[in-house]
Amino acid sequence: MDCDPDDALELVFEGMDFQAFLLTVRLAAVTTVILLPVALLLSAWLARSRSWVAHVVEAGVGLPLVLPPTVLGFYLLVLMGPATAPGRLLVRLVGHPLAFTFWGLVVGSILYSLPFAVQPVLAGFRGIDTALIESADLLGASRLRLLTRVLLPGARASVLAAGVLCFAHTVGEFGVVLMLGGSIPGVTRTLSIALYDQVMNGNYAASNRMALALVAISLAALLVVYSVARPGARGETGGA
């Protein structure tokens, strides 16, 4: 039996919401580009500080890991709303509420994916030989120089893992996105929301394809992370 390639493609992608797919990729990319530098600076501080403030911040960073996403989404919705001072300030700055907009999703995604960006980088920085950091201190390295010439080269694999995990985790967001953005086509309807809608409508074939797309992205991300983490493949070394 002959199989037309076009028919095969149609079979695979029929029912796929490409608008939602592209929106999801855009959301994940923007979140990662903003969050990664923040994670680097925050991790560089947390790795070296022993103050109680750092302990509190580190715990706060990890909160989204255990907090139900809908809870986070709910409180962000309230915070961004006109009933609160930050919400009113945002409206004054931006001209409109952030809730139910793409950039509202970005804010929510940044907070929700924060531990996935910070924790791998922090572990990488903490794994660097202290003698290297002390040598840099003795030789007069500024904090920026320490970060760019010692910490980052020493934690390359961790930084890559952080970027990939942040991206993949944002792709799969549901609770925060639903709370903050609803399901506005082309604006806030990400792939996971579109999947939910299809299931609610009983369209299981389309739901299956979207779910498979999400599985494929997640698996690809994990393959990258674990490939980089394998001994011999890592660029990280603790010292000479």
Place this chain on the structure above:
Amino acid sequence: MREVAGPQTGPESGVAQQTAPWLAFSIHHGAHLHPAGDRTAEERKSGLSLAVEASLSGSLAVLVGPSGAGKSSLLRSIAGLMRPRHGYVTVAGKTVCDSARHIWLRPAERSCGLVMQRSALFPAMTARENIAFGLHALSREEREQRVREMAALFRLDPLLSRKPSQLSGGEQQRVAVARTLAPHPRVLLLDEPFAGLNLDLKDAVLTDLESWLTETRTPVLYVTHDVAEAWRLGTRAGAEVLRIEDGRIVSQGAAAVVLAAERAQLLSSLE
């Protein structure tokens, strides 16, 4: 009681100093040490009580003592990597640390070069880049000139483009010493830098270092647990030896006096 061979000098001695001390310290830790850089940090228990005072005027001081005596802790306190609970440190006449006056200078502000037991070369950088790391304040031409000088002094020219993983242990340590000396520190602290090298390698690097010491007149505090090494360095002109045990300096002075107990053994081993 600590025995001191020769005139005792120091800020509190009241004895007129023949030459100004290049290093003076009085460092006291309780049973606890805590890392520098964070006034609110919790103390980390070191298991060692350190109470040392000394004033060094000669060109070379050798600190000898068994493992765990407090040698490394002392050096790290001088360099600013550890903060003493009480005490002071002056380097080349400048107070870099004084708990009573709340003075604390960061390691880079102390003009102390410290070579540790492990080379701690930056693995992603070549030997050239490692040596140049502390020279960021210089112009590009001055930086390159300084790197060439260090490379010539420690015979590193063929190795400059290699990364630390491509160097032997002895080569790594030579690069580490060159990197420390490149910024021309006012004082050099060496924490058993050649402990992991075989005798021939150690001898070669020590010879290079001694040439540099003679040439630059940079005062050195050299830490070792190896009595033979302490004897070799401590018998140089202008050198003195300090013995440390259980966190206390128990004697200071000429090698022949401080190492008297081991001297007979050393001399018989040379026959």
